Amino acid sequence: xxxxxxxxxxELIRTALGALLDLEPDLTVVAQAATGREAVDAVLAHRPDxxxxxxxxxxxxxxxxxxxLARALPACAVVILTGHGRPGHLRQALTAGARGFLxxxxxxxxxxxxxxxxxxxxxxxxxALAADALTLPECPLTPRELETLRLAxxxxxxxxxxxxxxxxxxxxxxxxxxxxxxxxxxxxxxxxRIARDAGWL
Numbered sequence: 001x002x003x004x005x006x007x008x009x010x011e012l013i014r015t016a017l018g019a020l021l022d023l024e025p026d027l028t029v030v031a032q033a034a035t036g037r038e039a040v041d042a043v044l045a046h047r048p049d050x051x052x053x054x055x056x057x058x059x060x061x062x063x064x065x066x067x068x069l070a071r072a073l074p075a076c077a078v079v080i081l082t083g084h085g086r087p088g089h090l091r092q093a094l095t096a097g098a099r100g101f102l103x104x105x106x107x108x109x110x111x112x113x114x115x116x117x118x119x120x121x122x123x124x125x126x127x128a129l130a131a132d133a134l135t136l137p138e139c140p141l142t143p144r145e146l147e148t149l150r151l152a153x154x155x156x157x158x159x160x161x162x163x164x165x166x167x168x169x170x171x172x173x174x175x176x177x178x179x180x181x182x183x184x185x186x187x188x189x190x191x192x193r194i195a196r197d198a199g200w201l
Contacts, residue, residue: 002119003030005048007039007065008081009057013104017052017111024112036060036068043073050115055082055089063089063096070097077118081111087133088199090125100124139200140182148175150201153192 079100099118185191
């Protein structure tokens with residue numbers, strides 16, 4: 001039997017997936033979690049073969065969770081499910097150690113097949129997302145522009161960003177302005193969204 005953990009903050013989706021997977025003769029759901037932290041605890045307690053985790057859920061999210069599980073229990077393969085996956089997310093997920101990346105709208109039996117594949121040492125990536133990821137442009141921002149934009153994500157004041165990066169406030173403003181211009185954004189918030197959606201942050 002392949003032992004599976006399900007982690008999704010939407011209880012209806014999580015329980016429905018659990019019921020579907022339990023119908024498979026070779027799969028058994030050994031634990032469920034509503035947050036990333038609960039998922040880490042459940043993985044350590046139940047030691048599943050495969051963890052199926054939602055991309056966006058209370059911290060740590062799916063990508064951070066994949067990285068944490070790769071360190072804590074390398075034998076557990078991670079499959080990330082997403083309702084709105086973007087090419088940049090795919091790249092980040094694979095870099096973090098995820099073995100599968102699947103949209104929630106995939107056909108019913110697809111998840112069971114992906115679980116079997118990653119448990120057998122293979123990988124699975126949604127073909128449409130993979131094609132989009134291959135055509136994703138390179139990030140036009142310098143490492144410093146990315147760093148300041150990442151710190152500005154939650155409306156952090158320039159003075160705070162300057163202290164954290166050991167730069168002058170004027171230099172921070174220059175980096176942020178350059179990032180906004182390079183991304184063709186109207187403001188910092190839009191620049192953050194563009195960079196986040198592309199998987200650069």
